[in-house]
Amino acid sequence: MKLVKLIEYLRNHLKAVVRICLVLLALLVLFDAIPALVDKKDASTHIEALPGFWALFGFVGCALLIIVSKWLGHAGVMQREDYYDE
Amino acid sequence: MSNFWIHPALILILGALLLPLVPKQLKRAYLLLIPVLVFLRVLTLTKGTFGVVTILGWHLTFGRVDQLSLIFGYIMSLMCILSTLYGLHVKEDVQHIAAWIYVSGSIGAIFAGDYITLFIFLEAMAFSSVFLIWFRRRRESLPAGYRYLLVHTTGGLILLAGMIIHHQQVGNWDFVQLNVHHPTAAVYLIMIGFMVNAAVPPLHAWLPDAYGEATFNGSVFLCAFTTKTAVYSLCRSLAGMQILLILGVIMALYGVVYAVLENDCRRLLGYHIISQVGYMVAGVGLGTQMAINGACAHAFAHILYKGLLFMGTGAVLYKTGESKFTGLGGLWKKMPWTFVFTLVGGLSISAFPFFSGFVSKSMVVDAGFASHKLWAGYLLLLAASGTFLHTGLKVPYFIWFGKNQRKPEVWNRAGEPPWNMNLAMAAMAFLCIFIGCYTPYLYHMLPYPQVAQQFHPYTAYHITQTLLILLFTGVGFFVLLKKLKPEPTISLDFDWFYRMGGRAFRWLARKPVQLTDTFVGELYRYVGLIPLMFTARFAGLVDNDVIDALVDGLAGGIRNIGRRLRSAQRGQMQQNLAFAFGAAAVLIVAFILYSTR
Numbered sequence: 209m210k211l212v213k214l215i216e217y218l219r220n221h222l223k224a225v226v227r228i229c230l231v232l233l234a235l236l237v238l239f240d241a242i243p244a245l246v247d248k249k250d251a252s253t254h255i256e257a258l259p260g261f262w263a264l265f266g267f268v269g270c271a272l273l274i275i276v277s278k279w280l281g282h283a284g285v286m287q288r289e290d291y292y293d294e
Numbered sequence: 295m296s297n298f299w300i301h302p303a304l305i306l307i308l309g310a311l312l313l314p315l316v317p318k319q320l321k322r323a324y325l326l327l328i329p330v331l332v333f334l335r336v337l338t339l340t341k342g343t344f345g346v347v348t349i350l351g352w353h354l355t356f357g358r359v360d361q362l363s364l365i366f367g368y369i370m371s372l373m374c375i376l377s378t379l380y381g382l383h384v385k386e387d388v389q390h391i392a393a394w395i396y397v398s399g400s401i402g403a404i405f406a407g408d409y410i411t412l413f414i415f416l417e418a419m420a421f422s423s424v425f426l427i428w429f430r431r432r433r434e435s436l437p438a439g440y441r442y443l444l445v446h447t448t449g450g451l452i453l454l455a456g457m458i459i460h461h462q463q464v465g466n467w468d469f470v471q472l473n474v475h476h477p478t479a480a481v482y483l484i485m486i487g488f489m490v491n492a493a494v495p496p497l498h499a500w501l502p503d504a505y506g507e508a509t510f511n512g513s514v515f516l517c518a519f520t521t522k523t524a525v526y527s528l529c530r531s532l533a534g535m536q537i538l539l540i541l542g543v544i545m546a547l548y549g550v551v552y553a554v555l556e557n558d559c560r561r562l563l564g565y566h567i568i569s570q571v572g573y574m575v576a577g578v579g580l581g582t583q584m585a586i587n588g589a590c591a592h593a594f595a596h597i598l599y600k601g602l603l604f605m606g607t608g609a610v611l612y613k614t615g616e617s618k619f620t621g622l623g624g625l626w627k628k629m630p631w632t633f634v635f636t637l638v639g640g641l642s643i644s645a646f647p648f649f650s651g652f653v654s655k656s657m658v659v660d661a662g663f664a665s666h667k668l669w670a671g672y673l674l675l676l677a678a679s680g681t682f683l684h685t686g687l688k689v690p691y692f693i694w695f696g697k698n699q700r701k702p703e704v705w706n707r708a709g710e711p712p713w714n715m716n717l718a719m720a721a722m723a724f725l726c727i728f729i730g731c732y733t734p735y736l737y738h739m740l741p742y743p744q745v746a747q748q749f750h751p752y753t754a755y756h757i758t759q760t761l762l763i764l765l766f767t768g769v770g771f772f773v774l775l776k777k778l779k780p781e782p783t784i785s786l787d788f789d790w791f792y793r794m795g796g797r798a799f800r801w802l803a804r805k806p807v808q809l810t811d812t813f814v815g816e817l818y819r820y821v822g823l824i825p826l827m828f829t830a831r832f833a834g835l836v837d838n839d840v841i842d843a844l845v846d847g848l849a850g851g852i853r854n855i856g857r858r859l860r861s862a863q864r865g866q867m868q869q870n871l872a873f874a875f876g877a878a879a880v881l882i883v884a885f886i887l888y889s890t891r
Contacts, residue, residue, distance in 0.1 A: 211630040233765055240758040250755050252663045252671065262762035269679040269763070270770030274777055277554035286555055286783040292793055 237263055299344040301356055301405065302335040302371060303398035303415075310394035314387050322382055325390060329375040332401070336371045339364065343407060352467060355407025362590070365739040366404045366526045369594045370397065373518045373601060380605055380718035381511030392425035393515045400519040404526055408467040409457040412527070413450070416491070419520060420446035426512030427504055438507040441789065445490065445500040453487025456480045474535040474581070485532055491524035493568050494541050494575060495548050499789035502556075502564030506617070510608040513560055517567055517604045518597045525574045525593045529741075534581025542576025543673050545569065550680030554778070555785045559607045559689055560617050563600065566685050569677055570596050570643065576674065577658040580665050583742040584749065588657030590740055595650035595729055599642035602722040603685060606636030609711040609719070610693060614704045619692040619780035621704060626694040628708040633694040635719040640690055642726040644682035644764055650729035652760065653736065653751045660749070678760075679767040686764075687771045692780055 218225055240246050241259035248257040255261060309328030316324045341364075345356030359367075374397045384390065399419030406412040420443065427439040459480035461467055472481045486497070493501040501521070505513050532538060549569025556562040570592070577589030609632045610625065611617045626633055638649070645651035655678065662671040710716065729736050737746040771778070 211634065212627055215626050215630060233769070236758065236761060236765065240762060246754045246758050248755055250753060252668060256759075260762075262759045263766045265675070266679050266763035266766030267770045269676045270683050270767040271774060273550060273676070273680045273683065274554060274770070274774050277551040278777055280551065281555040281783075281785065285785050285787075286781065287786055289782055289784050291784055291786070294797070 233263075299357055300335060301345055301402070302332045302339070302367065303402040303405070305335055306332050306374070306394050306398040306401065310391045310398070313391055313394075325378055325382055326375070328394070329371065329378050333368075333371040333375055336364075336367045336401075339367070346407075352410065353408070354411050354467075356402070356411055357405050358407035358469075359405065361739075361743075362526070362529060362741045363404050365590055365594060365741070366522070367401060368739065369597050370400050370404065370519065370522075373397075373597050376718050376721055377511065377514045377518065377601065379721075380514055380608075380715050382714040383712050384511060386429070388425070389429050389509070389512070392422050392429070393512070395422040396426070396515060397519060400523045403523050407469055409460070409469050410467050412469050413454060413457060416453070416523070417450055419523065420450065423516060423520065426516055427508045429512065430507060430509045432507070435507055438503055441792070442500050442504040444792070445497075449487050449490025449497070452483055452490070456483025456485075456487055460484065469530060471533060472531050474532055477535070481532075485528075485535065485538075488524050488527045488532070489541070492521050492528065492571055492575060493524075494545055494571075495568070496788045498545070498548075498568050499787040501568060502552075502561040502787070503789055505564040505567070505604075506558050506561035510612040514601055514604045514608055517563070517600050521567060521571050522593045522597055525571060525578070525589060528575065528578045529586055529589055533578055533586055535579055537579065538575050539579025539667065539670060542572045542574070542579050543670050543677075545572030545575060546674055546677035547680070548572070550677050550684070552785055552787065553680070553684040553688075555781075555783070557620055557780045557782055557784070558618050559622075559693060560604065560611070562684060562689065563603050563607060566603075566643065566681060567596075567600060569681060570600065572677065573655055573658045573674060576670060577661060580658075580661050580667070580670075582661055582665060583745045584664065585658060585661035587740040587742050587746050587749075588654065588659075588661050591654035591657055591736055591746075592651075594736060594739070595642065595654040595726075598722055598725050598729070599639045599650055602639035602719060602726060603636060603643065603689070605715065605719045605722065606632050606639060607689070607693070609715055610708075612715070613709055613711055614700075614707045616700070616704050618782070619688075619696075620782045621700055622693045623696040623700050624694070624705075625700075625708050628705070629694070629710055631710055631716060632719070633690060635716075635723045636693075637686075637690050638723040638726055640682075640686040642730065644686040645678055645760060646682075646686075646730075646764060647752070647757050647760060648727065648730045650726045650736075652730055653733050654729075656751050656756065656760070657746075657749060675763060679763055682764045682767050683771055687768060688778060691771075 237260050240262070251257045306328060309324075309331075313321075313324070339357075339359045341359050341361075343355055343358055347354045347356065374394070377393070378390070381389070381393070396419055399415045399417075399422060402415035403412050403419065406415060424439045424443045427442060428435055457467070457480075459478075460472075463478065463480060472484065474481070477485075490497045490500075505516050508516055528535075528538065546569050549565040549567070549572065552565040553562045553569070556565060574589040574592050574596075577585040577592065579585075607617065610622065610629065613629065614622070614625075616622055642649040642651045645655045659671055659674050659678075662668075662674060733751065737743065737749070740746045
């Protein structure tokens with residue numbers, strides 16, 4: 209099974225994979241910030257055109273969703289699995 | 295125009311009814327042949343109005359074929375082929391029959407030109423799809439199915455009420471665009487009826503409840519047809535209804551929030567249907583040509599990637615018997631291809647460039663920005679981040695990687711599913727990528743193709759924007775991974791009201807109603823039964839002494855007359871008859887003579 213071997217290889221070199229991903233992310237932010245490469249005339253507001261805006265949006269949005277949802281869950285939405293049993 | 299016209303749904307219904315008669319050796323071929331025939335029939339449909347039937351003075355239209363109904367008819371019949379392929383090895387005929395009648399209900403509703411036809415097909419959908427839940431045959435399946443049926447029946451009744459009031463106001467049943475600028479009560483009722491089917495909060499709780507409980511392949515059918523038929527109905531009748539934009543955005547976020555809390559992978563996907571249908575409902579609420587295009591494109595793409603996701607998780611459930619994250623983990627070694635296919639579904643729903651969601655979701659979001667509804671655009675983008683967080687990351691991570699909390703039997707049972715399931719998943723994965731890469735395929739089918747051709751999703755800004763949002767969501771996921779650890783809980787939702795409401799009703803039936811019943815019973819005994827007994831005794835006396843004597847006397851008299859008559863008998867039948875006819879003739883002659891005098 210080649211697919212299993214590939215996944216195994218990636219898992220065995222997890223640190224390197226993470227590092228490569230982080231470098232690629234940084235490059236993407238840089239790429240996005242260069243006006244000659246990415247034309248931001250389609251941006252709906254001025255803030256959107258700021259470098260790294262969408263990266264921040266993604267990260268903060270994701271964190272907010274997790275924290276707010278878990279807070280709601282522990283405030284009473286999440287219950288024991290036998291909650292509806294009689 | 296009611297010439298001979300074969301309705302695609304008719305092929306499927308007849309095919310379903312004949313299925314038990316097909317010999318075992320031919321069953322698999324037959325199971326594939328019928329959906330393929332339906333798909334070919336949809337491909338050969340020409341635009342126009344067909345199948346008009348007049349009943350009770352109403353003109354019922356079974357075949358309204360136009361750009362809007364065609365795109366939905368196309369994807370529904372295509373999905374029918376792939377879902378049937380996925381469950382091809384299921385031995386029980388009735389499961390296939392239920393699924394096919396369910397699909398034919400959806401196809402019938404899509405080509406319906408009037409509310410009566412639409413209503414009949416929508417009800418057929420509800421009553422056939424419930425079997426896809428019941429066939430799971432768990433203890434929980436039966437009540438879950440009943441809850442599903444009750445909610446849909448209620449929704450159907452609200453729609454019916456709206457239809458009838460609407461008919462009173464306009465004098466016809468035509469299923470066309472309603473007046474959304476000055477909505478009447480009828481318009482709101484019709485909208486609520488469709489909202490139940492589209493799972494718009496607070497009328498949505500049936501969806502994760504039912505789709506989490508259905509059979510492994512039943513959910514693949516369920517996830518495609520009910521909500522998307524509702525989206526079609528909304529596009530058809532309520533485009534531009536302002537409130538739907540707000541509800542759609544709420545939906546998109548609501549599903550995401552609940553998906554964080556969910557421990558069952560198929561219920562999580564159910565919440566993500568709500569979230570994704572939110573984009574479509576928001577598109578309908580915006581109502582511009584681009585937004586309606588977006589709603590339809592997203593429905594098309596959604597049917598494929600959500601079907602693929604339910605196939606992937608369904609395969610895990612089929613092989614291991616487990617669908618909870620707390621009971622799964624580390625399956626990559628045993629089910630690697632299922633992982634890859636599910637990942638393709640996850641990347642498509644998350645709208646990664648070159649996957650189907652990217653070319654459809656962005657249409658709705660851009661329509662929001664183009665209509666200067668910035669809040670809607672940003673909130674929908676936030677929901678997109680949440681979508682990747684769960685379906686792209688949480689689902690694959692906690693099933694195929696993650697900390698292994700699974701039981702040994704789950705590990706032993708795990709393995710790649712049968713060839714037909716893999717083939718169905720591969721075909722779906724191919725379509726998800728094909729739509730993302732070759733946009734004209736989808737864009738030519740949209741209700742406003744000229745508008746769609748002016749939309750270009752692959753601009754540098756759009757690609758970097760999407761990648762940044764999604765990839766930094768990924769960073770957030772791994773940073774907050776500990777917080778996302780699945781917990782063995784269930785989440786309370788709006789179904790609490792009817793589940794607990796049902797319990798309150800049963801308590802009411804047991805306690806106060808039963809007490810009242812006993813009290814009324816006692817009251818009857820004293821007020822009714824005792825006087826009744828007295829009257830009965832009196833009536834008995836009268837019966838014995840008066841009536842019986844009378845009857846006995848009468849009978850005795852008749853017996854005496856009979857005895858005398860018998861002595862007048864002369865023996866032969868013919869003579870008796872002749873005597874009788876003679877007497878009758880004399881009487882008639884006497885009567886005529888008497889009356890003419």
